[in-house]
Structure formats: structure tokens, C-alpha cells
Amino acid sequence: MAAREPLLKIEDLWVSVEGKDILKGVNLTINPGEVHAIMGRNGSGKSTLSYTLMGHPRYHINRGSIIFKGEEIGELPPDERAKKGLSLAFQYPVAIPGVSVSNFLRASVKAVRGKEIPVKEFRQELKAQMALLEVKDEFLSRYINDGFSGGEKKRLEILQMTLLKPALAVLDETDSGLDIDALKVVSTGINTLATEETAVLLITHYQRILNYVKPDFVHVFQSGQIVKTGGSELSEELEERGYDWVTQELTPSGVA
Amino acid sequence: MAAELRQPHETTDQFGDIRSIASDYKYGFKDKEDYVFKSGRGLTEEIVRSISAMKNEPEWMLKFRLRALDIFRKKPMPTWGNCKLLNDIDFDNIFYYIKPSEKGEKNWDEVPEGIKQTFDRLGIPEAERKFLAGVTAQYESEVVYHSIREDLEKQGVIFLDMDSGLREHEDIVREHFATVIPSADNKFSALNSAVWSGGSFIWVPAGVKVEIPLQAYFRINAENMGQFERTLIIAEPGSYVHYIEGCTAPVYSTDSLHSAVVELIAKKGAHIRYTTIQNWSKNVYNLVTKRAVAHEDAKVEWIDGNLGSKLTMKYPAIYLVGQRAHGEVLSVALSGNDQHQDAGAKIIHAAPNTSSTIVSKSISKDGGRASYRGLIKVYPEAKNSKSSVRCDALLLDEASRSDTYPTMEVDEKEVTIEHEATVSKVGEEQLFYLMSRGLTEAEAKAMIVNGFFEPFTKELPLEYAVELNRLIQLEMEGSVG
Numbered sequence: 001m002a003a004r005e006p007l008l009k010i011e012d013l014w015v016s017v018e019g020k021d022i023l024k025g026v027n028l029t030i031n032p033g034e035v036h037a038i039m040g041r042n043g044s045g046k047s048t049l050s051y052t053l054m055g056h057p058r059y060h061i062n063r064g065s066i067i068f069k070g071e072e073i074g075e076l077p078p079d080e081r082a083k084k085g086l087s088l089a090f091q092y093p094v095a096i097p098g099v100s101v102s103n104f105l106r107a108s109v110k111a112v113r114g115k116e117i118p119v120k121e122f123r124q125e126l127k128a129q130m131a132l133l134e135v136k137d138e139f140l141s142r143y144i145n146d147g148f149s150g151g152e153k154k155r156l157e158i159l160q161m162t163l164l165k166p167a168l169a170v171l172d173e174t175d176s177g178l179d180i181d182a183l184k185v186v187s188t189g190i191n192t193l194a195t196e197e198t199a200v201l202l203i204t205h206y207q208r209i210l211n212y213v214k215p216d217f218v219h220v221f222q223s224g225q226i227v228k229t230g231g232s233e234l235s236e237e238l239e240e241r242g243y244d245w246v247t248q249e250l251t252p253s254g255v256a
Numbered sequence: 257m258a259a260e261l262r263q264p265h266e267t268t269d270q271f272g273d274i275r276s277i278a279s280d281y282k283y284g285f286k287d288k289e290d291y292v293f294k295s296g297r298g299l300t301e302e303i304v305r306s307i308s309a310m311k312n313e314p315e316w317m318l319k320f321r322l323r324a325l326d327i328f329r330k331k332p333m334p335t336w337g338n339c340k341l342l343n344d345i346d347f348d349n350i351f352y353y354i355k356p357s358e359k360g361e362k363n364w365d366e367v368p369e370g371i372k373q374t375f376d377r378l379g380i381p382e383a384e385r386k387f388l389a390g391v392t393a394q395y396e397s398e399v400v401y402h403s404i405r406e407d408l409e410k411q412g413v414i415f416l417d418m419d420s421g422l423r424e425h426e427d428i429v430r431e432h433f434a435t436v437i438p439s440a441d442n443k444f445s446a447l448n449s450a451v452w453s454g455g456s457f458i459w460v461p462a463g464v465k466v467e468i469p470l471q472a473y474f475r476i477n478a479e480n481m482g483q484f485e486r487t488l489i490i491a492e493p494g495s496y497v498h499y500i501e502g503c504t505a506p507v508y509s510t511d512s513l514h515s516a517v518v519e520l521i522a523k524k525g526a527h528i529r530y531t532t533i534q535n536w537s538k539n540v541y542n543l544v545t546k547r548a549v550a551h552e553d554a555k556v557e558w559i560d561g562n563l564g565s566k567l568t569m570k571y572p573a574i575y576l577v578g579q580r581a582h583g584e585v586l587s588v589a590l591s592g593n594d595q596h597q598d599a600g601a602k603i604i605h606a607a608p609n610t611s612s613t614i615v616s617k618s619i620s621k622d623g624g625r626a627s628y629r630g631l632i633k634v635y636p637e638a639k640n641s642k643s644s645v646r647c648d649a650l651l652l653d654e655a656s657r658s659d660t661y662p663t664m665e666v667d668e669k670e671v672t673i674e675h676e677a678t679v680s681k682v683g684e685e686q687l688f689y690l691m692s693r694g695l696t697e698a699e700a701k702a703m704i705v706n707g708f709f710e711p712f713t714k715e716l717p718l719e720y721a722v723e724l725n726r727l728i729q730l731e732m733e734g735s736v737g
Contacts, residue, residue: 054692078692079691082693090689094685094686096707098707098711099703099704108693111693111696112693112694
């Protein structure tokens with residue numbers, strides 16, 4: 001085994017939704033603890049990548065492979081992927097009326113960790129993370145995302161990530177719709193999350209969040225492919241010159 | 257004589273066939289039949305007379321029964337609801353009266369061993385110890401165990417099985433019995449009136465508040481059994497009582513019939529809450545008439561959960577006959593494969609300033625069918641009456657069905673009536689969201705369903721809420737894969 005086995009290795013991934021090809025040969029390697037950002041226009045297929053990674057039933061893999069922790073996960077249901085250490089913070093988290101946030105968090109942490117957590121211990125852990133994300137106690141007795149503001153939804157997503165401590169957290173447009181204060185708080189959460197144990201794949205349309213979260217790698221997504229890869233400076237370049245610049249260059253960077 | 261004593265029975269493996277028929281229904285076990293009396297199949301005048309004679313009833317009750325039998329025979333089957341299933345009922349194949357033991361016991365240890373074990377398995381004595389003020393347990397036609405806390409007895413609260421109620425408090429019974437639901441109300445109330453046996457009789461003196469629930473537990477054991485309990489609750493002015501009933505039966509390949517009549521009378525300023533968790537096995541017809549009268553400033557609540565049965569037709573009703581009376585019906589129905597829950601509510605506003613709320617939530621899955629059937633009636637002069645009706649249906653798959661049949665008859669102008677109905681499907685997105693957090697498909701579905709029922713569950717005592725959530729979880733596991 002290599003000294004450093006990749007956490008995630010996506011090779012030549014082709015995905016269609018309702019018969020329409022969206023991903024057309026994605027290659028991406030993420031090592032443990034790395035922070036990657038995928039940037040791209042709306043409709044470029046970024047969110048399709050996140051849904052495919054998590055195993056949404058409507059996304060069909062036609063070709064290629066997703067190797068996570070050395071195992072092909074393309075056929076696994078979402079819950080098994082979650083148990084293996086993959087997690088997704090949704091761009092549009094759905095409401096589930098009647099189910100309290102606290103019940104849900106406990107059930108989910110129990111499912112992913114594979115064991116019951118003593119109530120007191122769980123409570124303490126939860127309180128600490130909630131303080132960090134400036135989430136009020138009354139949050140816990142509310143129903144999941146039911147009547148939540150955009151900012152509250154995103155905080156709940158990040159709160160879940162910090163409790164589940166996945167090996168890879170995929171954050172799908174977590175920054176969209178946040179005002180600057182909320183963005184700062186959420187970014188603090190992401191930075192707490194991004195440790196040696198947790199790699200982060202940040203999917204975003206705007207460079208803005210990358211002022212607070214420093215990625216190790218930036219990938220430009222276009223027409224269902226990664227067309228360019230660089231360090232964090234790439235995001236600034238994109239911000240200045242726009243996505244058209246990459247299009248004009250038309251030189252896929254040959255990411256390994 | 258049509259009836260025979262101690263009918264011989266085949267000895268069956270207690271659990272073998274049950275597992276194969278319904279592996280997910282945990283109350284599906286059956287006991288060996290060991291009865292003091294079991295009537296023959298079918299309904300005759302002789303059976304009605306012998307029931308009354310065995311119970312040593314007063315003459316007026318025998319006459320009441322015989323009149324009701326006559327009405328039952330003359331009345332046609334309802335031509336609404338699920339007519340096909342209704343017409344499948346074979347009245348000649350049913351056992352109308354089974355007496356499991358000589359008498360109802362006040363001491364748990366004296367209940368016949370087999371029956372005691374059954375109720376032990378159902379958790380009744382344990383529940384009683386924990387949080388109930390009184391319990392009756394009915395097995396087939398008769399109450400086999402009954403108890404009430406001493407302090408309530410001292411305050412004058414009467415909690416008896418209906419037969420004992422008639423024997424010991426004939427005057428109160430005669431004054432109120434069948435005043436809310438006359439035998440001629442419908443075919444099944446007539447049937448119940450003819451062959452009724454068991455059920456609860458509760459009388460709460462003026463001003464007494466029974467803070468802890470009283471409970472009755474109904475168990476059908478024999479195949480093709482007909483259980484016809486009769487419950488009468490009278491809350492004198494300013495009193496309060498909460499009554500809970502639960503029901504289960506073994507799983508057989510042929511059908512049983514449960515047809516109860518429940519009458520509630522809430523006098524001035526009284527408050528009655530009546531909670532039902534109906535979890536009959538899926539071979540039981542559950543055709544029940546429940547009605548309450550709420551006098552001035554009184555409040556009546558029906559909290560009605562329907563999980564089991566083959567066909568349920570039940571529409572708890574509240575007649576608001578006094579000023580400012582208030583009625584609430586909160587019901588949930590879970591309808592799975594080969595099940596039809598036809599449930600709803602009826603509220604009659606017959607006095608000014610009365611108010612009512614109906615919340616009905618149904619879930620259909622695996623081809624099951626849930627219907628809401630409701631009536632709001634406002635009589636002339638019932639000014640300033642308010643009513644709000646809300647029906648939410650959740651469909652778990654394409655094969656399942658949900659219908660809503662609301663009726664409004666409003667003969668007064670100065671009223672406020674609201675009606676809202678929604679039908680939704682368990683979304684792929686909701687499932688995906690929960691599964692992405694590690695929950696299996698069954699766990700995710702159960703969580704969504706429990707959430708949908710939450711407005712109901714939160715009205716239950718904690719122990720019941722936990723049990724209900726668990727039952728739903730079992731149902732969901734059974735329906736996946």
C-alpha cells in the first residue's frame with residue numbers, strides 16, 4: 001500500500017440524470033485532510049457531482065469509478081456511504097415536519113458512529129458545536145428545516161458535519177444566500193471541521209467564501225468536467241477575470 | 257339450543273401459522289380456547305335471550321336488546337363507505353358471545369392463567385403499575401379483570417365494566433344508556449344493542465378531576481369472534497376524566513368483527529378526553545359508533561389512532577348542545593396492504609358560541625387506502641360558532657390511495673368555518689436527505705411518518721407515544737424490500 005492512500009479517487013466519471021449526460025469524464029483525487037474547492041458556473045454540473053458522490057437515486061453512473069477509502073462506492077446506498085465517512089451539506093436542505101432537530105441529530109450520529117452515545121456526552125458535544133456556530137438552544141426543538149431561514153438551514157448543515165466528523169465533507173454551495181455575518185460564522189464552522197481527519201470538498205459559485213476558507217486546491221468545473229486545477233491563487237484569478245477566461249484558454253489542465 | 261358449553265377446540269401450534277401470516281404484527285399470537293360458554297355461530301333471538309339471562313339483566317334491558325335485534329334485521333347495510341368489504345361480512349359465521357371465565361376479577365392473581373399470560377405479554381399489568389388510575393381488561397365478550405385506585409373510589413368515581421355498572425347502578429345506566437346513540441342509529445349500533453357485552457361504565461361525580469388516565473384493554477382471541485362492547489362515560493358538572501383504550505387480536509385467515517358503541521356525556525363545564533389506539537390484526541372488521549354530547553361550557557376530545565384492522569369505519573361525533581361547548585377530534589390512520597381505514601369525524605353545532613377543531617392525518621402505504629369522511633353541521637341560531645377542519649394525507653407509494661369526503665351543512669350565517677386539505681407523497685428528497693445522514697431507508701421512512709403523526713403523538717401519554725412510534729417503525733420495516 002502506498003504511504004498515503006488517496007481518500008477519494010474519482011476516475012473518468014460519466015453521470016446522467018433522466019437520460020441526459022451531465023458529468024462527462026470527471027477525474028479528481030482527494031487525500032486525507034485536504035481542502036479542495038470546485039468552482040464553476042451554475043449548470044456546469046457541480047451539484048451533480050455532489051449528489052452522485054452521496055448516491056442520489058436519480059443520478060446514474062454510466063462509466064468510471066468512485067473509490068472511497070480504497071473501495072468502489074458507486075453502487076452503495078447513501079446510508080452506507082455515510083457510515084463509511086462521507087457526508088454532504090446540502091445546497092437546499094429539505095424540511096421534515098414533525099421531526100425535531102435534536103431527535104434527528106441523535107439518530108444520525110448514532111447511525112453513523114454505529115453506537116449509542118450517552119445523552120449527557122452527546123448534549124455536551126452538541127452544545128459546544130452550537131456555540132461555535134452561534135445556534136440558539138431553541139433550534140433543537142424545532143422541526144428539521146421547517147420554517148428555517150436560508151442562514152439557519154446552512155448552519156444546521158454545518159452543525160451536522162461537525163457532529164458526524166466525516167472523513168470527507170462535501171459542501172454544496174454552502175455559501176449561497178448567506179449575508180456576510182452568516183458567511184463568517186459558517187466559515188468558522190468549516191475551518192473547525194477541516195482537520196487532518198476531515199477532508200473538505202467545497203463546491204461554490206463565488207470566490208467570496210475562499211477569503212475565509214483557504215483551499216489547498218482549486219478546480220474549475222465546466223461542461224461536466226474539471227478543466228483546470230491550481231492552488232488557492234486560481235480562485236482569485238477567476239474572480240478577477242471571470243469564467244470566460246478559462247473557456248478561452250481551452251486548455252484542460254490534465255489533472256491526475 | 258344453539259349455544260354449546262365448552263366447545264371442543266383443535267390444539268394448534270400457538271405461533272407457527274401466525275408467523276407465516278403476519279410476521280410484523282407482534283400481537284398476532286392466540287391462546288388455546290378454554291371457555292365457560294361459547295355461543296353457536298350466527299345470531300338468533302335465542303342467543304340474545306341467553307346473553308341477557310346469563311347476565312341476569314332486568315327486563316327492560318332484554319326488551320331493549322330484542323327491539324334492537326329486530327331493527328338490525330330490518331336495516332339494510334350502509335350503501336356508502338367500503339360496500340364491497342361490508343357486504344363480505346358473513347353474519348351467520350360469527351360467534352356473538354363468548355364467556356371466557358366465571359367472573360371479572362379485582363385481583364390480578366385470580367385471573368385465569370392463560371388469559372393472564374396474554375395480558376402480561378401485552379404489557380397491561382405493567383402499564384397499570386406505572387401510570388394508570390384504573391384498568392379493565394376485556395377478553396372476548398367479558399371483562400376478566402378490573403381495578404381502580406382506592407383514592408378515586410373514595411371520591412365516588414365509578415369505573416366498572418358495563419355489565420357490573422348495570423347491576424350495581426341501574427338507575428344511572430337506565431337514565432343515560434342509549435340516549436346518545438339510539439339502537440336505530442345504524443345497522444351496527446343496532447347489532448351492538450342486541451348483543452352487547454362488556455365495555456366500560458364510568459361516572460365521575462361533579463367537580464372531581466381524575467388526573468391520571470383510566471384504561472380499558474380489549475382483546476379478541478377466538479376466530480370469527482364478534483366483540484360488541486358498550487361504553488358509557490358520564491362526567492357530571494365540572495369534572496374531568498381521561499379514558500384510554502387499546503385493542504389487539506390474533507391473526508386468523510378468516511374475519512372477526514368488532515362493533516362497539518361508545519357514548520360520552522359531558523355535563524356543564526365537564527371535560528372528557530377519550531383516547532383510542534386501535535391496533536386490531538388485519539382480519540378484523542372494526543365498525544364502531546362513537547358519539548359524545550357536550551353541554552354548556554363542556555369540552556370533549558376524541559384522540560383516535562387507527563393502525564390495525566381490515567376495514568375500519570369510525571367517525572367519532574360530538575354534539576355541541578350547550579353554549580360555548582367545545583369539541584376536538586384528532587385522528588390518525590395508517591393503512592397498509594389490504595387495509596381500508598375509513599375514518600373521520602362529525603361535529604354538530606347546536607348552540608351559540610360553540611367551537612370545534614378536527615385534525616385528521618392519514619398515511620397509506622403498500623396499496624392501502626385511507627379515507628377521511630367528515631361532517632360539520634351548524635344549526636340555525638348556533639351563532640358565532642367556529643369550526644376548523646384540517647386533513648393531511650401522506651402517500652408512501654403509487655399503489656396506495658387517499659380520499660377525502662368532507663360535508664358541510666351550515667344553516668346559520670354568523671359562523672366561521674375553515675377547511676384545509678393536503679395530500680403529499682414521501683419525497684425522494686426527504687428520504688435521500690435522511691439516508692445521507694446514515695439512516696437506512698426503513699429508518700428514514702419511519703422518521704418521516706412519525707414526524708407526520710407528531711401532532712397526534714404529542715397528545716398521548718409518553719408510554720403510548722413511545723409504543724406508537726415503535727409500532728410505526730415495525731410497519732415501515734415490514735414494508736421495505
